[in-house]
Amino acid sequence: MGFVLSPSTLVRPAHALSLLLVLSLTLAGCRDKAPVMLSRFTAFETQVDVSLVAVTREQAERAAALVAQDFAYLERDWASDGEAMERVNRLLAQGEPFVPPPSVLRLVRLGQTLEVESEGLVNLSIGRLVRLWGFDAATTAGRRPPERERISALVAAAPSMSAITIEGLTLRGSNPALSLDLTPIARGQAIDLAIRHLKDLGVRNALIQAGDELGALGERSGQPWRIPVLRPSGSAVLAIAPLRGDEALATVAEHDRSFTDRGRLYHAVLDPRTGRPADGARSVTVLSADATHAAAAARALFVAGPTDWRRLAGRLGVRQALLVDAEGRLHVTPAMAERLELVDADEPVTIVEPEWPAPVAQDGRRP
Structure with a gap:
């Protein structure tokens, strides 16, 4: 049995809590031993759903408030068009040391690590490229691709997270082309923080979903959380991914933010090496901790695409992944194949093992 709260916004938390209180009282007379309560709000330009299972009225009230506050706090600091991030990017471009919000400092550290681990394919410093394409705007309607010369100039400027020096609580940029865009990991970080806070409250069964990213705790009334994985176009369900225990799932797809010009689709997953939308893949889904x-x-x-994704999956420690290539073919790792339930059981699937790095001997050499 599921119940849905009326949509609320982050600027009206009291309204959301009053609805949750009424809902929890309603559930008291329900015969379902583990009802699901759903609260909903908007953050990071997407709908956020918080599903709670088998919680008391007090837990539900506190949990709804805490998750909404987490997202509101982080959106204030991380939104590209927010006052905090505009200040950070202005000062980074000037090259003078400054003290950023603590949450930004943490993501800069994380962004530097991710850029190294992904061999530059996850680069949080290409905000100027994102704005050039118009993917920072609320809508992409009527957009056209920017001129090649402007793209090439920004790529040649080589913005990188490595051009940010961290000294104590201060940051200093050494490349005027630096401009942070935390979008690739902002929602995931907010979900992870909210999941930790739910655990602190004693919640053991929950699901937090923001767009194509989600984090799960425990089960849904004794059953796994059954998560639809959409086709790259976003128009239909490709498969169901059962999640049980503490797991998370994220999908990057061409449908998330895109526009069409002269019959060609341009999506917001930019390849930092070319400054253009990555080609070769239409969607990738990863299941992780x-x-x-x-x-x-x-x-x-x-961004790595069908030709290099297996090697990079091994480097990143990804065991469960699904890639849909430009021709619509499905490539699945063995561990993911065991989990996925395809809607069309006859759909052809290529099962491919990630290329795991060779072990390193004690002397630092690979066999």
């Missing part, structure tokens, strides 16, 4: 890793890995594998 946390939403941040799933989101970052899915983006890296999408």
